Amino acid sequence: MAMDSLIGELFDNRYRIERRIGTGGMADVFLARDETLGRRVAIKILAERYAQDDAFLERFRREATAAAGLSHPNIVSVYDRGQASGTSYIAMEYLNGPTLKDEITSRAPLPEAEVVNWATQALDALEFAHRQGVVHRDIKPHNMVLTDEGRLKVTDFGIARAANVAQMTEVGSIVGTAQYLSPEQARGLDVGPQSDLYSMGIVLYEMLTGELPFNGDSAVEIAMKQVSDPPPSIRKKNRLVSEGLEQVVMRALSKDPALRHRSARQMAEELRRVSRGGAASSDTQMATRILTGGAEAVQAYTGAQTSVLQPPARRRPRGSSRPGRAGARSPGSWCSSCSSRAPPSATWSTSSSRGRASRCPSSAEAATTPRPSSRPSGSRGSAGTSSRTLTRRAR
Numbered sequence: 276m277a278m279d280s281l282i283g284e285l286f287d288n289r290y291r292i293e294r295r296i297g298t299g300g301m302a303d304v305f306l307a308r309d310e311t312l313g314r315r316v317a318i319k320i321l322a323e324r325y326a327q328d329d330a331f332l333e334r335f336r337r338e339a340t341a342a343a344g345l346s347h348p349n350i351v352s353v354y355d356r357g358q359a360s361g362t363s364y365i366a367m368e369y370l371n372g373p374t375l376k377d378e379i380t381s382r383a384p385l386p387e388a389e390v391v392n393w394a395t396q397a398l399d400a401l402e403f404a405h406r407q408g409v410v411h412r413d414i415k416p417h418n419m420v421l422t423d424e425g426r427l428k429v430t431d432f433g434i435a436r437a438a439n440v441a442q443m444t445e446v447g448s449i450v451g452t453a454q455y456l457s458p459e460q461a462r463g464l465d466v467g468p469q470s471d472l473y474s475m476g477i478v479l480y481e482m483l484t485g486e487l488p489f490n491g492d493s494a495v496e497i498a499m500k501q502v503s504d505p506p507p508s509i510r511k512k513n514r515l516v517s518e519g520l521e522q523v524v525m526r527a528l529s530k531d532p533a534l535r536h537r538s539a540r541q542m543a544e545e546l547r548r549v550s551r552g553g554a555a556s557s558d559t560q561m562a563t564r565i566l567t568g569g570a571e572a573v574q575a576y577t578g579a580q581t582s583v584l585q586p587p588a589r590r591r592p593r594g595s596s597r598p599g600r601a602g603a604r605s606p607g608s609w610c611s612s613c614s615s616r617a618p619p620s621a622t623w624s625t626s627s628s629r630g631r632a633s634r635c636p637s638s639a640e641a642a643t644t645p646r647p648s649s650r651p652s653g654s655r656g657s658a659g660t661s662s663r664t665l666t667r668r669a670r
């Protein structure tokens with residue numbers, strides 16, 4: 276089915292296709308008129324090559340259903356999904372605005388107040404979705420549309436999970452995605468809410484500097500940098516950015532998910548506070564030092580963990596013979612301290628080397644050990660994993 280031949284057609288007996296809005300990695304998006312309800316909609320129609328893949332189609336359908344359940348002012352509403360003309364589609368709220376990527380391309384660096392405004396709106400959307408157990412997985416400014424009323428709306432919720440596997444097979448499309456990929460995604464691990472916070476850190480960095488922190492000629496090269504390299508200083512690129520704001524962004528870009536903010540809400544609150552002239556929290560300052568300070572800071576962090584990340588001894592469950600296991604819980608379960616679903620990725624080596632445990636990074640600052648690993652940046656082991664994972668997937 277040639278997508279352009281759809282113009283003027285009545286698609287699925289209901290949507291009169293008016294024009295193509297754009298094309299992404301796996302679909303074309305059209306402006307259409309819903310003749311049943313008499314309103315304009317955006318129709319995202321899966322490219323034919325994915326429509327042939329049953330497993331992909333099933334994921335696309337499942338995730339579109341999850342996205343349709345998210346009703347929030349900062350999330351593009353999904354109205355309907357279905358199948359027609361041999362492929363699958365999603366009908367959603369039509370937004371007549373530029374994407375945040377368009378704004379960055381034409382105007383960045385953006386003023387600090389505007390950056391905080393867009394970022395907190397996106398984080399409000401993420402907080403809402405995370406609480407419903409939905410992780411976006413493809414946070415990037417292309418997936419944020421701005422309205423005339425000054426509202427930012429996040430699109431493609433959940434669809435990224437379906438796209439993940441298929442897109443990885445195309446070297447071209449993965450390069451675009453790799454620039455916003457979290458280290459855990461780059462290493463081929465499952466991801467949780469903190470992965471979206473990392474991608475938000477990249478979006479913030481790009482708004483404030485007009486540049487991406489990690490770039491390269493291939494997806495593998497970019498992904499290796501996400502895993503191992505400290506991001507270049509923001510304030511060296513834009514002297515107008517306050518120290519507090521830079522630190523909040525750097526914390527979001529922590530390689531270890533447990534060092535990032537506990538939730539989208541916490542990150543939004545801190546962004547608001549520093550934009551009013553307040554200082555970044557001590558946890559944020561510490562995470563920044565670990566990310567940018569090299570081996571010395573990592574050393575200091577390892578020694579300081581007792582005071583920063585460990586609660587007073589009396590909070591340890593009585594009779595717990597092995598403190599390293601006290602915070603463990605299985606992926607997908609709910610965290611009692613932060614009320615969020617445990618991301619399947621909440622797995623890392625414990626510093627005591629007693630094996631692996633999983634727990635919610637959201638509760639990192641409140642939970643008992645295991646402590647997050649403090650792997651110095653530049654770890655060859657991580658980079659190797661990322662390289663292998665992506666090379667394998669990119670084939």
Ligand SMILES: Nc1ncnc2c1ncn2[C@@H]1O[C@H](COP(=O)(O)OP(=O)(O)OP(=O)(O)O)[C@@H](O)[C@H]1O
Pocket residue numbers: 296297298299300301302303304317351367368369370371372374417418420430431
């Ligand atoms: N609800 C919508 N209303 C108006 N325009 C939209 C809507 N959803 C998507 N678009 C536009 O359609 C274009 C293609 O979107 P699509 O999501 O397919 O690709 P993408 O986000 O650029 O990349 P990816 O495939 O990686 O998500 C984009 O330019 C986007 O701005």
Ligand SMILES: [Mg+2]
Pocket residue numbers: 299417418430431
């Ligand atoms: Mg998109």
